[in-house]
Amino acid sequence: MTNLTAELDKRLKHALKGICQEAGLLSDEAELIKYTNNAVYRLPSQGVVVRFGAGDLASQRADHVARVATWLQDNDVPAVRLAPGLTQPVLFENYSATVWELLEGGDPAWTGAELASPLLGWHKLTPMRGLKQWDPFSSARSRLAMADGLSADDHAWLTHQWSETESAYRALVPDLQMGLLHGDAYIGNLLREPTGRFVLCDLDGTSVGPLAYDLVVAAVSALRFGAIQDHEALATAYRLDVTTLPSWPTLRRIRELVLVTSVITDLRNRPEIAKVHAHRLATLKSGASQLWHRYK
Template identity: 45%
Template sequence: MSIATIDPSGGLTRDNLRSLLVAVCAERGLDPDGAELIKFTNNAVFRLRASPVVVRIAGSTAARDRAETVVKVARWLATHDFPAVRLLAGPEQPIRLHGQVITLWEHVPETGARPGGAELAVLLQRLHALPRPPAGLPNWRPMEEVRQRLAEPEELDAGDHAFLLGECDEIEEQLARLRFALPPGLIHGDAFVGNLIAGPRGAVLCDFDGTAIGPREWDLAPVAVGRLRLDYAIDDHAMLVKHYGVDVTEWDGFPALRRLRELKLVTSVLPILRSNPGIRAQWEHRMRTFRARDLTTRWQPYR
């Protein structure tokens, strides 16, 4: 497939992702042969075989719009020697190529034990204590991203679409009434164990698409919701509470944050529902139970 046929509004498939990978590697003098697609949800992530490089291709308008923030945060964290993934040294990033937005990263070899809630708590404490966040960091506006995804869904039933738009309105009203207990500040925005890498020198934080200035409670919510909703074998929430010192589930605003987190877990893959058919069954399961207000049925990670 020619790069010219890739729709810049979305619609990335495994085939045209490969074409895009070849193009960006050619531009930057990298070898794409044998590259492995290790993730394809709201972003597509390739690990190169010939060099320790990770190629991250934004999979939606929301992800493309956040790329500048991702780069800014990554560079700022590097100045503080924070344990996080590092951008590949060299020409300016993000890379804009054929209507798509791409970032290149140093590959972190996964050599240690699986990081869990304790490691995440330590990194969040350190992140929340960093001085002077980078200028121009956006304020936390979670519905902006959700609505962007709802504006470009692939094969979404009209009834489900209307329901999800209604959820946005209702949750937004709930959030406006919340009185947060913790002081606001820099937040990661998607702080769960899946965004930790077991690096040679300890856990490393990645994925800064949601980084913003906002309520610290939001950084504690993903792991709490994961314990309640996702079919995980390990209770990372208990360790997060022990080491961070706050149990967000005991705060009276947690039900609203849970509803928001579950809405995001349902809508995160809307722009690639057709492009990545392997996630369809799990998405339908999530959508069905979320729409039924079923708070007990377990979900599985997208694979």
């Protein structure tokens, strides 16, 4: 269960109520699924999921996601669908929301083998015209600029790490296979349609980028969360072990930095996440190979 301060809980419920009113939905029976970069609520009786964030970055991402989701649906890509009949994104005050069809997810029996099928479907497609280039570095700079609850020393360290890693990545780009990238392809973003087809959700990172990064996510999860079988199953089903590629060390570092930068804009209001974040950052700074806890 995601733990929020009373102030943050009140703020998110106010936002959800306003968003639902704009969309013609009822928010009374909403269930919070998670809150990291975005708040995600399930509305079971209405068969939808509402996902929203605040500010300019959230607005840009919601516009991007709504456009990408429409293209993915038009091309029958294995991805979650926007809820029909709504103009999206849905706007309320400084919040931007997208509303999605509610699908089955979170089955503990699912492994990297189930993840391989939708990824192969994504990676064989030519990306939509005008799709943005993968750029975790600009996103990191934006989050660092908005950091709240991060010490000055940690802020400086992360800034330096991102700069060094960006330089290393730029040197690799000519040798990387680029294509339609999901950007956060892990089992937690896997859903299943009533037909049995597995699809991906959380389209914020969808871009033109190095296809290997979609496999790096599981490989880093093996190292940092102990999900070794998921990585092995994905590597077998996809027929590529990303840890054997020359780009692996740099792409691994990017993923680890993403996992310690994603929540820094609101650590002050999320004490439980702040504790998990502090452990992740400390082990990354020290070079320790300790397992991390997941954000909840």
